[in-house]
Amino acid sequence: MDSRLKFSTERKMIPSPEFYVIYNGSRNYPPQKILRLSDSFIDKKAGSEVPLELNVKVFNIKHPECTLDFSSCQPLDNYVKFISLVEEEKSSGASDFMTRAVLKAQKQNLLPDYLRRKASEVISMVFNEYDYETDIQVKTEEAERRGHAAGARNARIETARTLIKMNVLTLSQIAQASGLSEEEIMKLK
Incomplete structure (x- = not known):
């Protein structure tokens, strides 16, 4: 065994972490609730052990029964x-x-x-x-814009490739027809 690699068999103990969320929203929320990370897992099998779990205690500080x-x-x-x-x-x-x-x-x-x-x-x-629904809507719209831009760029590239294969137009004509620069078209050749 390489003397540089030494493994300790001594157990190191660390404090047990606790995670809290302080809820102060306006929705009807219980005074206390435990959220589990595993509740969000897609392929969780009923009754099976979860390889990673995180419990977060949520306290609704606006609820009259919150005793924290x-x-x-x-x-x-x-x-x-x-x-x-x-x-x-x-x-x-x-x-x-x-x-x-x-x-x-x-x-x-x-x-x-x-x-x-x-x-x-x-x-x-x-x-x-912060509003979850608005956040999701904005992110969806941003993704759609990026998708449309990527799609339009891909269409310009495909147009340029088709025109290059036809071998009947000049480089500047292909650039004009596809909307790409001459440098971009040179990279496609």
């Missing part, structure tokens, strides 16, 4: 309080509710470092709220 106590984790506790301020200001009907919530949070010393660095981004987020 964040007091032992100051950043999360501050975040929950900040979200309450945002909701309070939003319900007031003021158009600048996010600015007002950020100012109140700064006065209450909630998320001080984060809001000092990112206040303008936080305020602008209200105008860019």
Whole structure:
């Protein structure tokens, strides 16, 4: 055995990770739920062992029955309080509710470092709220545009190849007919 390759038989122990999602949306969502990665697997066989699993605890902080106590984790506790301020200001009907919530949070010393660095981004987020359906629609439209552009380019290339095979037109005529540059046509020959 090569002396440079040494394997330790000693077991290394690492802390058990825990994953959380803090839900603060407006949809009807339970106070607590566990999401499993394996629930998204396509070819999962019933009753079989899953080779990789991830459990994520989701807490709906807006649900009255959510009993999660964040007091032992100051950043999360501050975040929950900040979200309450945002909701309070939003319900007031003021158009600048996010600015007002950020100012109140700064006065209450909630998320001080984060809001000092990112206040303008936080305020602008209200105008860019993530919406899954809109996100999917935009990505689909982008994919269609890329697909159409690729299809049009492929059509121009096929036209140029056909004209090259016919061997009756000049290079500039093929370029004009196909919409490709003369350099691109030279690469096709």
